[in-house]
Amino acid sequence: MAAMNLARLIAAAADTIAAHAEELTALDQAIGDGDHGLNMKRGFEAVRAEAEAFSAKPLPDALKAIGTKLVMTVGGASGPLFGTLFLALGKEISAVPDRTNLTAAFGKAIEAVAARGKSQIGQKTMLDVLQPVHDALTGGKTAPEIADFADAAAEATVPMKALRGRASFLGDRSIGHMDAGARSTALLVRTIVETLEGQP
Ligand code: ADP
Ligand code: MG
Secondary structure (H helix, E strand, O other): OOHHHHHHHHHHHHHHHHHOHHHHHHHHHHHOOOOHHHHHHHHHHHHHHOHHHHHOOOHHHHHHHHHHHHHHHOOOOHHHHHHHHHHHHHHHOOOOOOHHHHHHHHHHHHHHHHHHHOOOOOOOOOHHHHHHHHHHHHOOOOHHHHHHHHHHHHHOOOOOOOOOOHHHHHHHHHOOOOOHHHHHHHHHHHHHHHHHHOOO
16 A cells, blocks of 8 residues: 555545544443544544654554554543554554455454453444454455445444443443444444545
């Protein structure tokens, strides 16, 4: 991935998070503490501020720098988890990844998030989008299909009962609302695949 493309990806991701910050906050207000939109916006604006420096680095180093920045700036439970995702991705990915390497690296990154969060699929968290997206990548799905998979996976958290994170404190009352971190993950997945698709 060329350096310029990474800068474009960062800008697109930060734009998406900014455009959806209120929606993410509202989701987190329903079954959490209502800070997810602000947390994500703060983190992605901090990454945007250093987009030029980050995208001058080789891709693995750039992803690690993004992960570190997210850990430092997002806060909450999601900061260390999104940070871990990018840090682990940076450790596993090649400088010029093909789909096989990207899929493998993404799989390892999801394992790192699950280990960090002591969480697994089905607990109404960001993992409930990350894992289906990985499955779609493994299954050879196209970029638009992957984006749709991510949206459907976020939607599928609505009937789930939260077993991790703040929403789990609500027990059965967490049922009937979409998980905020699942939604932000789906938004990022769509933005990334659509930005990559649009590139020459
Ligand atoms: P906080 O819960 O500390 O207020 P945020 O609101 O920023 O942090 O993030 C909440 C999101 O983080 C949840 O919607 C969920 O997707 C994700 N999350 C929380 N705890 C875990 C966990 N243990 N494993 C995976 N994801 C988690
Ligand atoms: Mg919160």
